[in-house]
Amino acid sequence: MKVTTLSTMLADAGLGEWGYAALVEVDGRKLLFDTGARPEVVLENAKELGIDLSTVEDVVISHFHSDHTGGLLPLRRALMARSPKALSRLHVGAGIFETRFDSTGRAGNSFIAVAEAYRQTGGIVIEHAGPIEVIPGAWLTGPVPRPHDERNWSPGFAVKVNSELVPDNLREDSSLVIPTAQGAIVITGCGHAGIMNIADAARALTGDSSLLAVIGGLHLFAKPDAVLQRTAAHLKGLRYLLGGHCTGIEATVRLRELLGLDRKTAVVEAVGSSVTLGEGIAAGDIAGWAGGQ
Template identity: 25%
Template sequence: MKIVTLVENTCGHEGCIAEHGLSVYIETEKHKLLLDCGQTDAAVKNAEVLGIDLTAVDTVILSHGHYDHSGGIMPFSRINNTAQIIMQKSAAEPHYNGERYIGIDKDILALPNVRLIEGDVRLDDELFLFSGITGRRCYPQGNRKLLRDEGGEKVQDDFAHEQCLVIEQEGKRWLLSGCSHNGILNILDKYKEIFSGVPDYVITGFHMMKNDGEHTDEEKAVIMQTARELVQMDTVFYSGHCTGIPAFDLMKTIMGDKLIALHSGEKVI
């Protein structure tokens, strides 16, 4: 198995681009796939630098319907128009941060290889997708400004469009989520319902980034409680992107070696 962070907010390889976005390249026994495509064509450019052949990718999983995960799909499609692009049907709906549109490029929906799904889907014996996370423990505070369109009216996003990828390989399970908008603890609760136990490894942002000043005491309490619960699990977590450096550093003081930072261009395994 091979996993490389193609795009992340921070750079870990000379010549690679960092941007606010996420894209992860994965090779399994049966697949070459991408979880998300970043915000621009950075994933394509970084793959060239790293010697990764994106024309061989057979599957793209879009974790949710935001621009910083989907913006690279059109540049990717110009070099690879055969890979299946799988997203929840509701990921195609309009999404906003306040008044600002942050949803996907609608041209993506015209691609013939896009597959819209609803709910949980097992793709094969290696790949499983699940959504429908409804818990709200330690819910990311940054979600409060994020909206979706419902009948022409902007309402609080419930992140029904978020899906998680589980990869079963070499006797281990990897759980991948772009941002964990539904909260990583709630995602893991849903994972436990399906698989029992916890995954061996998790790759995700925790959506704890804050752009308008320091975290409040309430926000810090959510971050620390999340870290305290995660460190009790027999799981290693790889995180970055929307986690934000202050939140990551705070979680690191609690989780130690169980929390590892992601960077553009770096190999995970």
């Protein structure tokens, strides 16, 4: 099992951006988790890292925000020239196509048009209401229960429920869970569902209370210390944290301290960094630590 970062703000190789994408490899099968924001970033970063995405058939979009969907169409169009099956199956959580309303009442959801253009390339869109094994050994959570009131999303948008506008909590937000003998590996795009809720969903899915690694965006960059303390207490026992995108640099460092981890096991995610089962985190030069003075 290996997860390689292809889009986030910090870049050890290639281009950084406000976005997220990662290549997930499990037992010889691959999938792309999110596609970054700008059209060229994931494609160029994969080239620089020597990664051939034309062999990847499955792609997951964690939620509708453009910083996770911007690369989908350019990647599909560029890669299908080499392989018609490249990124030909798109997995999303139920609710991703809901119309959103801003504070002025204007309606929109840019991902609806993106998905339609994707279908026109021959791609298949599969909407999941619950957990599903998208490739052998890797499970998409679909929308997760939210018993913990984490509110890990930006306010200001709404959706209609029974003809009434209610705050948009991005109910489609989905994460990837990889069960291992050492505990679950969790990969998130922004963690809008809340990492405590996502961790509970991973534990329920695997039947194992242990968490081996959490990778990706957790939307904690603007949270107060009390929230970080509560989060760390719920993740107690976590062995690896690769905090990228909207996790925040300061929040990642604070979680490292609260979780009792160190500079090798809790790292700020960078383009080119990776987590490999049995080996741990390869942070790269910019976020790594050689153990010197």
